[in-house]
Amino acid sequence: MAALATTLVLGGARSGKSTFAERLVRDSGLACTFIATATAGDEEMRARIAQHRVERDKDWRTVEEPLAVAEVIARESAADRVILIDCLTLWLSNLMHAGRNVEAEIQKLLAAIDGPQSPLVLVSNEVGLGIVPDTPLGRSFRDAQGRLNQQVAAVAPNVVLLAAGIPLWLKRAL
Numbered sequence: 001m002a003a004l005a006t007t008l009v010l011g012g013a014r015s016g017k018s019t020f021a022e023r024l025v026r027d028s029g030l031a032c033t034f035i036a037t038a039t040a041g042d043e044e045m046r047a048r049i050a051q052h053r054v055e056r057d058k059d060w061r062t063v064e065e066p067l068a069v070a071e072v073i074a075r076e077s078a079a080d081r082v083i084l085i086d087c088l089t090l091w092l093s094n095l096m097h098a099g100r101n102v103e104a105e106i107q108k109l110l111a112a113i114d115g116p117q118s119p120l121v122l123v124s125n126e127v128g129l130g131i132v133p134d135t136p137l138g139r140s141f142r143d144a145q146g147r148l149n150q151q152v153a154a155v156a157p158n159v160v161l162l163a164a165g166i167p168l169w170l171k172r173a174l
């Protein structure tokens with residue numbers, strides 16, 4: 001089994017990115033800390049979160065953190081552990097809705113990605129392939145998500161795009 005290097009897993013909605021990311025983690029043989037960034041803002045999201053909790057391996061440690069992802073990475077990092085963050089898209093949305101300084105938070109995340117003992121698997125939506133959003137907030141989010149994905153991809157040794165459940169490796173460490 002090859003050592004797992006930090007990997008950005010990109011894809012559209014229902015592309016298979018979370019399933020693929022979880023498989024990477026399981027195949028690593030390392031203990032896992034799962035950082036869940038979703039919040040239960042309505043009944044449908046509460047049901048989704050509950051279902052994900054049931055599906056997750058009982059040996060995985062789950063940290064539900066909508067905002068302070070960099071801090072959790074620093075706290076949870078260990079040589080015998082992998083950290084799975086699902087997902088950066090919801091994290092970015094949470095930051096924007098909370099009125100946080102998005103650029104400062106992204107810089108904290110990039111520093112955290114650069115320094116942990118643990119390999120990271122980061123899941124993020126590729127939102128720039130669809131129609132142009134018709135609201136200023138939608139366009140601002142799409143633009144910020146595109147910049148975030150580019151910045152994380154620049155520092156991650158591995159980047160994979162999922163389409164129809166099929167991984168397309170865009171960048172792969174040897």
